[in-house]
Amino acid sequence: DAKTTQPPSMDCAEGRAANLPCNHSTISGNEYVYWYRQIHSQGPQYIIHGLKNNETNEMASLIITEDRKSSTLILPHATLRDTAVYYCIVRSETSGSRLTFGEGTQLTVNP
Amino acid sequence: GAVVSQHPSRVICKSGTSVKIECRSLDFQATTMFWYRQFPKKSLMLMATSNEGSKATYEQGVEKDKFLINHASLTLSTLTVTSAHPEDSSFYICSARAWGQGSDEQYFGPGTRLTVT
Numbered sequence: 001d002a003k004t005t006q007p008p009s010m011d012c013a014e015g016r017a018a019n020l021p022c023n024h025s026t027i028s029g030n031e032y033v034y035w036y037r038q039i040h041s042q043g044p045q046y047i048i049h050g051l052k053n054n055e056t057n058e059m060a061s062l063i064i065t066e067d068r069k070s071s072t073l074i075l076p077h078a079t080l081r082d083t084a085v086y087y088c089i090v091r092s093e094t095s096g097s098r099l100t101f102g103e104g105t106q107l108t109v110n111p
Numbered sequence: 112g113a114v115v116s117q118h119p120s121r122v123i124c125k126s127g128t129s130v131k132i133e134c135r136s137l138d139f140q141a142t143t144m145f146w147y148r149q150f151p152k153k154s155l156m157l158m159a160t161s162n163e164g165s166k167a168t169y170e171q172g173v174e175k176d177k178f179l180i181n182h183a184s185l186t187l188s189t190l191t192v193t194s195a196h197p198e199d200s201s202f203y204i205c206s207a208r209a210w211g212q213g214s215d216e217q218y219f220g221p222g223t224r225l226t227v228t
């Protein structure tokens with residue numbers, strides 16, 4: 001699976017949009033981009049995933065560049081409860097659902 | 112979304128003893144479950160892939176005789192840390208694969224905090 005690069009930490013004001021970037025320049029054509037988050041001392045929580053089109057659900061939006069080498073997770077109105085480590089993961093259909101976690105981005109939402 | 116539980120949520124044991132951690136998929140059947148380990152301020156590290164009715168597949172560097180995995184049913188996988196030592200103290204997280212009807216997702220349990228004294 002392709003390696004991903006994320007900034008180690010970011011800050012965001014409560015109520016503002018949080019934009020979390022992820023680079024995956026070696027992504028292959030059959031690899032999906034997944035986002036999970038982990039609140040302190042809890043298991044990871046699925047957020048969203050996509051292949052090449054932008055995706056939106058009740059939690060977030062995922063914007064994938066046309067060349068698919070990077071993506072951005074957008075939390076439109078961040079709350080204090082969104083403070084967590086956010087993981088961007090690239091996963092292929094042939095990986096048997098394996099997820100390889102990188103270091104992620106620690107997002108801190110400030111009041 | 113699908114629910115995965117783990118039991119116990121935290122356990123303290125003495126060095127040399129064995130500890131069993133259970134992972135259950137509550138509202139779906141999981142032919143595949145995964146076990147991860149996470150040290151403080153570190154990311155999750157995949158330890159092994161557990162397939163129902165067959166032997167687990169361990170990642171490189173993970174001792175299969177120390178971390179025994181049993182996946183006897185479609186809703187239960189267990190991880191037994193044998194002869195635990197303080198360096199085994201960690202946060203153990205399981206996940207269960209739910210796939211079919213066009214989706215293939217992985218749902219995580221809440222984790223088990225193991226402290227070996």
